Amino acid sequence: MAPAHLRSPPQAPPVFTATAQSIVADAERLIRTARAVQDKVVAENDNQLALESHIIGFYQAVSTDQKLRDASSKAEEIMDEFFIESVMRDDVFSLVDAVLKKNETLDPESRRLLEKEHKDYVRNGLGLPAGPQRARFKEIKKRLSQLSIEFQKTLNEENGGIWFTPEQLDGVPEDVLSSLKKGEGENAGKLWLTFKYPDLIPTMKYATNPDTRRHVMVANENKCNQNVPLFRETIILRDEAARLLGYPNHAAFRIEDKMAKTPETVDKFLGDLRTRLADGGRREVQKLLALKKETEPNADGRYYLWDHRFYDRLMLEREYSLDQQVIAEYFPLQTTIEGMLKIFEELFGLEFVEIVDEDRAAVAPTGNGKDIVWHEDVQVFSVWNDEGEGSGFVGYLYLDLFPRDGKYGHAANFNLQPGFIDADGKRRFPATALVCNFTKPTPKKPSLLKHDEVTTLFHELGHGIHDLVSRTTYSRFHGTSTVRDFVEAPSQMLENWCWTPSQLRSLSRHYSTLSPEYLAGWQEAQQARSGGKTATGPPSERIPDDVIENLIRTKHVNDALFNLRQLHFGIFDMTIHEPKSHADIEALPISATYNRLRQEITEMHGMEALGGGDEWGHGEATFGHLMGGYDAGYYGYLSSQVYSTDMFYTIFKNDPMNKAAGRRYRYQVLEKGGSQDEMQTLTEFLGREPSTDAFYKDLGLA
Known part of the structure; x- marks a missing residue:
């Protein structure tokens, strides 16, 4: 209560x-x-x-x-x-x-x-x-x-998947396999693997059979092929519209109002980063390929797209003693959320109060507590300033965290109601929702987060906090309503807390300590893992220091390949949105361009290397960002990283929980939303114009 x-x-x-x-x-x-x-x-x-x-x-x-x-x-x-x-x-x-x-x-x-x-x-x-x-x-x-x-x-609405035998899914964690639908009739004995994140990602990381990973990857790239003609028509119409307005292409039209101002600035930034990352990417591929040759001595000597999550994970386990399954045991979803909210409370002067049971009915305008959520799984919080910040009301935060049919399939923050000053001079308070897709809990185990999922949750919560604490006069500028090449920076900056030892420790709590049922489930899992031996004793409640140390050592392992993947998205986006002529975009083979650029930029092979042709996959048909506002703007994930790294290194790196710095960040950056020029916001917060130095230093490319 x-x-x-x-x-x-x-x-x-x-x-x-x-x-x-x-x-x-x-x-x-x-x-x-x-x-x-x-x-x-x-x-x-x-x-x-x-x-x-x-x-x-x-x-x-x-x-x-x-x-x-x-x-x-x-x-x-x-x-x-x-x-x-x-x-x-x-x-x-x-x-x-x-x-x-x-x-x-x-x-x-x-x-x-x-x-x-x-x-x-x-x-x-x-x-x-x-x-x-x-x-x-x-x-x-x-x-x-x-x-x-x-x-x-x-x-x-996508609800596809593939029937696999248990043998084909060898290596996939048991908690994933046990959650899969069991086949009947002609599929008796098989398991239905969907393309939802809780099924897809662990399979790509752990399935030992490369044919299984290839099958999943190719099917996932082709799961929404009815979108292929829609994407093509969109790109062609955007170009026509831009030319009607007198712009040379859609990129020039879109980027004019962003921080970059011109496509030339974006192309130079992406090209420079690609040049700097190329050698590192090649070295990383060669090292991963050596590991693949050791594991698959009869393989053909190529490093495929469906190899990467598997061998990246295997390298972390072998060279850094990093077992993501063990790490996940320390990050049960609900206690991790509680820990994150405490960080935001301390840093920004907030209080989060979950609205449950009779309190829901008390605040619901209809008197029915069920009416203030859209699904029974949804959590809702009222958010307040703490006593030091005046104790006033801030807004509402919703968490919708598990997959279900028909639900948005990724992780995102949605503004439900913006904040603004109404016609009577009174403030309207915002409501914001995190929509994610984490593994559902079972009687023996809560929903457990891999470290990258912890980072994703913190990132999306960062967008939610931006939405909540913004105080603008007009809804148009509220919260995350900034230019696209800045909007990710505040959330990316907060991701650094997920790589800070003290914060990782405070966020962690081993799931076996949460209930007797979970302890019994953990002991049972340990017995199965150790061939029937009884667990020697309960694990430590907080994540051990040596595990944190190993985790932090891996922050930039295969980082060049990760950023080259982002570059592929950004360069593809610019390629399709800045053709030399309208005839060029009408003639462009979009799927082939997507696949060719990915192979050239990441130097990882797809089905084209096995005779599948350049049209083997249609990744653009699942690329919601480019249809939902990030067109000629995907580079913003990388350019925002420049700003976020600069802010963290300059203001927070030496003392991430500095309350004075946190409050200043809240009021000088988050509160402003898009109500003033974003470069002005950055410059005022940093005390100087932003620089790329910290970004390249963090990547080891200075």
Whole structure:
């Protein structure tokens, strides 16, 4: 039970009571209201729209009801069409243009809003003469919205997999195998392996049969091939739209408003990094290939894409005594979350209060506690400032952590309701959700996180904290609503806490210490692992120092290959979005380009080396980032890493839990959201312009 003063938030949480019928009606109601406002006073209504529109679109990522997911997708399409219509209204643009030309004195955030709104109208076709060109541009925008929604729906609905015999899955951890669906009839004796992360990643890391790994990899690359034509049409339409507006290509159009400003800056950054990483990548492949030859003496001498997770893991075990299965025992999901929230509490001056049982009914506007979550697995927290920060309410945090049919398949943070100042001058508080896919708990074992999953959770929680503590006047600039080549930096910076010994120790707690049932389960697993011998004694409650030391030694093992993989995504993104001519993009073989670039950049082979041709896989058909806002922006993961490493080395490396530094980071970086130029935010926090020195030093490339 929460303390009395933390049981009554000043704002009720949102409710999740939509039906397939109501959700489209709600979208149409919002649009009617907004259109009436626009018609009457020729003004925007962004803040109020955002309170409901984000949730209406959210159902398609999390609902278990197929009809509700379909309705959510339809509602999002309706809303997108309205937004396109809104930013192409001449009457609204005329007013915005007139206000801008008046050049009246405004506060900095209002001035930024006015300038960005004005530019949005121009970038959405109102710089084009009325007539066929503008009509074509509007037609393209509507079609692009439909393509994006359909593409993401295919990803969310994907439920494929492969039947394997237990022998084919030799080496895969028993807790994974025991969770797989058992076959019947013609598949009796087989196990159904899905492409969801809790099945896919352990199989690629542990399956000893290379044919199994190859089969899984190729099938995973082809699991959403109905998206292939959607992706192609999207790339071609984006290029046409950019050229209609007078840009040489879509990349020039998209990057103009980012920190990089021009595609040339991005290409130079990616090219320089590729040059610096190339030798290291080759050395890493040769070392891994030597390990493969030792393990598979009859192999053909090539290092394949489906080899990498397996031999990367094997190298860590053999050369660094690093057993990720043992490490995971120290990171049960719920205690790890508690530890992370404590870090954020201490660093940023926050309090997280889980809303459970009767407290849910007490805060629910409907009086029904079930209405404030969308699924029974979801946890919800009210978030407050601690006493030192004034004890005020901050917002709501939701955690939706386990896979299920129809759910978004990766890990992401979704803003449900932004924060802003309403028309009466009162603050509206944000609500934000982490949607992840970790292994479900069993009676004998809780959900356990590998170290990379700990880092993923911390990263996404970082986005959630950014969303929660932001305090902007306008919803447009709230939280993570920054330029794409900065948005990852705050969360990437926080990942460093997952490589800090004191924080790893504080986050850890061996799962066998959580309950007698878990202790019995651990002892049983130990007996099975040791051939029937009884466990000599319980493990230490906290992760041992020597294990932490070994883990930290591995931070940059095979790091060149990891970053070359990111470079492949970034360079592919730029390649398809900056063709020399429209005819070039129409003729470009997109899947072949994706596969060829991956082989050239990472120097790992795919099926093309076995006679499968360049079109053997269609990875672009599962590349949701490029359809969901990271187009001509995937480089932002790498450029944000430059900023995040600079911030950590400069401010936090010597004392990661420095409260004064944490508060300054909260108020100078996170609170600002996108309300001021991101370079100004960085420069003010660092006390100087950002530098690449720490980034290259951290990678060992200085």
